Amino acid sequence: MTQFQWPSNGPATLVCKRKWAETSNSVSFTLAPESINDQDIAFNFIPGQFITLGIEIDGKMEYRAYSLSSMPNQTELQLTIKRVAGGKVSNYIVDSLQEGQAVSVLKPAGEFHIERRSQDQAHGNRIVLLSAGCGITPVMSMAKTLLANKDDSTDIHFIHAATQIDQIIYHQELLAMAEQHARFHVSIMLEDAKGSDYLEGRLTQAALANYCADIAERTTFLCGPVGFMGAMQENLQALGMDMDNFYQESFTPAESTQPDVELNNADKVEALANATIFVPTFGAQVEAKIGSALIDALEAAKVPVIAACRSGICGSCKCKVTKGEFTRTSTETLTVDEIEQGFVLACSCQVHSDLEVALN
Structure with missing residues (x-):
């Protein structure tokens, strides 16, 4: 299968091939080249990375970064987008993006991915994938990719937080993965657990330790709302995790390496x-x-x-x-x-x- 060739400068044009509802306020869709002659072209990226999507809305091209939820080397890229209050692009995608519609796409990028590691240490053979809401997308890509590799033996504990049972993105897929793979464990916490057997509340330090007793000894990949990620980082530090083994997605800039300039x-x-x-x-x-x-x-x-x-x-x-x-x-x-x-x-x-x- 041939690898898709991204333009050296600027976006590629891809087409929405399929679109479906994940929950009442989120949708998934796939992107691929328009030509049927390109059906044997696969996309290469590192699980956990994002693409930058450009869509024309009201006569203006709007660009936003979204994490990929599919695996590498497939013929279509998959994304899942959740409705956001005031979200111009996210809400347009949920409400108006049509199958067959062309969009602009910048090549995959980002340093939050399964191959990210310290200078002399891989991610280890035990990891935690920790997410909330639509933050599940990059860690889902990581989980599917690791499980699809027959030579990989990583023990994966997937911990996810959602508001209620019908808002769990990829719910049935997660349960199926847990049934099929003994090394894949799923724990779900709901703010409102009515109609389910899941625990109700928030992911506190005690809850994390209850779900995964050896969590402090694992490598963690975290993605979710900013407040959630801040709380989880504090919880993991309190549990004694070596923060050299902690990675989180961040769409905020890194600290500047430039010296501060004082003006006279x-x-x-x-x-x-x-x-x-x-x-x-x-x-x-x-x-x-x-x-x-x-x-x-x-x-x-x-x-x-x-x-x-x-x-x-x-x-x-x-x-x-x-x-x-x-x-x-x-x-x-x-x-x-x-x-x-x-x-x-x-x-x-x-x-x-x-x-x-x-x-x-």
Whole structure:
């Protein structure tokens, strides 16, 4: 089977092949090339990674990052999206995305995945996959991939939190996986356990230890709402887990490695001045405030730059500053060589002088 070739710069166009309801407020759908001649093309990624999805809504292309729930080397990518209050793209997908509709997709990315490990230690032969709500998607990809590998012997404890039984995403699939694989264990906690045999409440420190007695000795992969992840990290630390064996998905930028810049009065006056941003390839030039984000200037110049997460995580706005001074607050998806060559994430790059920028 041939591997799908992602464009070296910019998004690919894929088509929604299938769409179905997972719960009353979430849907799953698959993406694949439109041509039937591409049916033997498979997608390669690392379980736990995400793609950046671009959909035109009200005449504007909107980009968002969503974790993959499918396994690598399949002919379709699968995602599961949950309705979110005020979520422009998520709610459009739930309500309006149609089978056969074309969407833009940036290649898989992200450092939260099953192959992530410390310098000299693999994830070990016992892991915990801990999730809540739609955070189940990347860890589900991890679980299915490990279980499908006949040479893998990892003991997997899957702990998931949901509001009530009919809101458990992949519920029946999880139960089937537990029946088929002796090394796969499922524990589910519900806020409202009515109509089920599951425990009711929240995943406290005691609840985690009750579900998985050796949890502190395992490697943990965590994904869910920000508040949930913060609470789970505290619980695991309190239980004595070695946090070198703890990984969590994060769509917030990493801490900046740039030194803080203290401005004197003269610098503060200069910070009110403008700089010129020039993109030679497109003959575009625009003024920007010193200290402002490069992405704002590029969007004002109407050059084809994609800003999906706007937090220095997805890497969609990568470009190269060929001239000028700048600082950056995230290098999350950049290699050491790219950083040395002047590549930046435009959403996390601050303008400090006239800049010349290359998008290719």
